[in-house]
Amino acid sequence: MSALLELDKVSVRLRATHALKGVSLTVRAGEIIALLGPNGAGKTTLMRASLGLVPVEGARALGGADPAKLTNRERALRVAYLPQRPQSIWPISVVALVALGRFAHGAAPDRLSATDQAAVDAAIEACGLNNLRVRGMDEISGGEKARAHLARALAQHAPLLMLDEPTAGLDPAQSLAVADILRAHAADGGAVVFSTHDIALAASAAHRVVLMHEGRIWAEGEPEKALTRDALEVVYGRPGQLERIGDAFAAIFR
Amino acid sequence: MSASLRIILALAALSLTAVFAALWLGPTPLENPFASDEATRTIVWDIRLPRALTAWFVGAALGLAGAALQGLLRNPLADAGVLGLSGFAALGAVIAFAFGFGAFAPALSVLFALGAALIVVTLGWAARGPASLALIGVGLSSFAGGLIALALNLAPNPGALADLVNWTLGSVEARSYEHVALVGILFFVGAVFIFVAARGLQALTLGEESAAAIGANIMRTRTLVVLGAAACTGGATAVAGIIGFVGIAAPHFVRAVAGHDPARLLLPSALAGGTMLVCADIAVRLLPTDTELKLGVAAALIGGPVFALIAARLASRGGDA
Numbered sequence: 001m002s003a004l005l006e007l008d009k010v011s012v013r014l015r016a017t018h019a020l021k022g023v024s025l026t027v028r029a030g031e032i033i034a035l036l037g038p039n040g041a042g043k044t045t046l047m048r049a050s051l052g053l054v055p056v057e058g059a060r061a062l063g064g065a066d067p068a069k070l071t072n073r074e075r076a077l078r079v080a081y082l083p084q085r086p087q088s089i090w091p092i093s094v095v096a097l098v099a100l101g102r103f104a105h106g107a108a109p110d111r112l113s114a115t116d117q118a119a120v121d122a123a124i125e126a127c128g129l130n131n132l133r134v135r136g137m138d139e140i141s142g143g144e145k146a147r148a149h150l151a152r153a154l155a156q157h158a159p160l161l162m163l164d165e166p167t168a169g170l171d172p173a174q175s176l177a178v179a180d181i182l183r184a185h186a187a188d189g190g191a192v193v194f195s196t197h198d199i200a201l202a203a204s205a206a207h208r209v210v211l212m213h214e215g216r217i218w219a220e221g222e223p224e225k226a227l228t229r230d231a232l233e234v235v236y237g238r239p240g241q242l243e244r245i246g247d248a249f250a251a252i253f254r
Numbered sequence: 255m256s257a258s259l260r261i262i263l264a265l266a267a268l269s270l271t272a273v274f275a276a277l278w279l280g281p282t283p284l285e286n287p288f289a290s291d292e293a294t295r296t297i298v299w300d301i302r303l304p305r306a307l308t309a310w311f312v313g314a315a316l317g318l319a320g321a322a323l324q325g326l327l328r329n330p331l332a333d334a335g336v337l338g339l340s341g342f343a344a345l346g347a348v349i350a351f352a353f354g355f356g357a358f359a360p361a362l363s364v365l366f367a368l369g370a371a372l373i374v375v376t377l378g379w380a381a382r383g384p385a386s387l388a389l390i391g392v393g394l395s396s397f398a399g400g401l402i403a404l405a406l407n408l409a410p411n412p413g414a415l416a417d418l419v420n421w422t423l424g425s426v427e428a429r430s431y432e433h434v435a436l437v438g439i440l441f442f443v444g445a446v447f448i449f450v451a452a453r454g455l456q457a458l459t460l461g462e463e464s465a466a467a468i469g470a471n472i473m474r475t476r477t478l479v480v481l482g483a484a485a486c487t488g489g490a491t492a493v494a495g496i497i498g499f500v501g502i503a504a505p506h507f508v509r510a511v512a513g514h515d516p517a518r519l520l521l522p523s524a525l526a527g528g529t530m531l532v533c534a535d536i537a538v539r540l541l542p543t544d545t546e547l548k549l550g551v552a553a554a555l556i557g558g559p560v561f562a563l564i565a566a567r568l569a570s571r572g573g574d575a
Binding site for chain 1: 256258328453457458460461463464466467468469470471472513515516517
């Protein structure tokens with residue numbers, strides 16, 4: 001099975017500074033990878049570099065192709081990307097928003113094929129939005145909005161999901177609901193890369209964590225092995241530790 | 255029958271009713287607009303029908319351009335008038351008229367509208383919030399006003415000045431079928447560009463980055479809307495002068511019945527804009543003033559406060575962060 005995403009010694013220069021320094025990462029089908037690190041560590045830049053949105057030094061491949069050479073449509077068929085705080089400028093309905101995920105497949109929201117409709121229905125079901133289908137995006141809560149955008153990304157049917165802080169601003173139950181959706185996508189043979197500041201959620205949801213520090217990958221691997229006290233202290237600048245409690249985790253900083 | 259089809263049919267019926275009313279109502283009372291006597295036929299078919307059709311196409315073109323620009327810039331305050339497209343289109347026509355090559359007025363109108371659209375879309379692309387974009391438009395509009403004054407100032411034939419100033423006020427008085435054909439053709443050309451861009455406008459609901467992420471070609475959508483809005487605005491302005499606010503008001507009212515999907519707003523906004531301008535023109539003709547009130551003046555008198563209200567409502571909703 002070839003990798004869905006491959007970065008080989010990728011560096012990104014934004015203005016005078018290096019936002020990313022020699023980052024290598026391989027993402028395969030079935031994997032969930034969490035990007036951790038403080039603000040400005042390079043998580044978003046790593047995603048944008050993977051998508052081909054910023055020029056890089058080094059080699060990158062998205063589904064076997066150089067992402068900078070893909071058209072938007074070709075890229076959308078390989079990866080579904082949600083930026084931080086995705087927005088819906090016009091208050092369209094939830095189902096119309098999710099249907100936008102079918103754009104790359106040629107669908108307009110009011111002209112869905114049977115395949116499109118099935119994808120939209122499945123995504124809405126997976127994100128628990130069945131009772132909100134016809135509600136306007138201005139009439140639902142923040143957690144519901146986040147799930148609606150996630151459903152849109154799922155409806156895109158791209159093998160790789162790339163999500164920039166998908167649980168930002170969500171309550172614990174909503175965050176766990178998002179984690180369940182990510183697990184289901186990976187179990188279906190997809191892969192997920194997501195960034196978060198919720199270390200405990202990352203540890204319980206991800207197969208691998210990537211701990212970033214000043215544009216580099218400081219530690220990478222299974223959560224309990226990668227998130228050592230030393231690594232957390234260096235990266236976040238405060239003494240911290242990851243504790244396993246049953247099948248869940250807690251991250252404690254002092 | 256789908257809801258959007260019902261809305262389109264209802265608005266089309268309203269358009270037809272308004273045009274029929276425009277044939278019947280006017281300063282000269284007619285009992286039966288379809289009577290076969292010479293006087294009635296001249297009034298109805300040679301004067302009122304071309305005037306009503308010109309008003310309809312001008313309104314439709316401005317309504318469509320407004321809806322498309324609002325979708326592109328994701329801003330309910332965008333419209334050809336506010337953004338300065340109309341001002342620049344008028345500048346093009348004024349230059350053509352003032353310097354004695356009036357035959358090129360429509361072409362210059364479209365060209366200047368295109369220039370203004372390129373500037374405002376480029377500058378306004380990154381504008382945060384509706385007000386900052388409107389400010390860019392205000393700047394462009396005043397600049398166009400200044401340039402029109404300059405063109406009039408330098409015009410070699412001062413005798414034509416009064417006519418030109420009058421013309422920029424905006425009117426569909428005494429228009430012929432040639433005018434109807436001109437604005438009609440440019441409206442259809444613009445509509446083709448804009449309807450091809452409709453899916454891209456839907457995608458832009460998510461903002462630029464996410465629209466690209468779902469596979470939309472943003473550059474293509476921008477180009478199509480700029481070309482379409484320029485053709486519509488250039489055509490409308492070349493035959494009727496500057497007529498403001500139809501492009502804001504039409505999509506605004508249509509949203510109340512058709513929802514916010516920017517693609518589904520396009521055709522209804524054109525139909526509503528046409529209906530609105532035909533009705534406004536009927537009102538202007540029926541007002542018992544000594545000199546007929548200019549349609550553009552009436553539109554500004556009604557539209558200005560409506561614009562301010564919409565802007566105030568947006569601001570109070572925090573839409574202008």
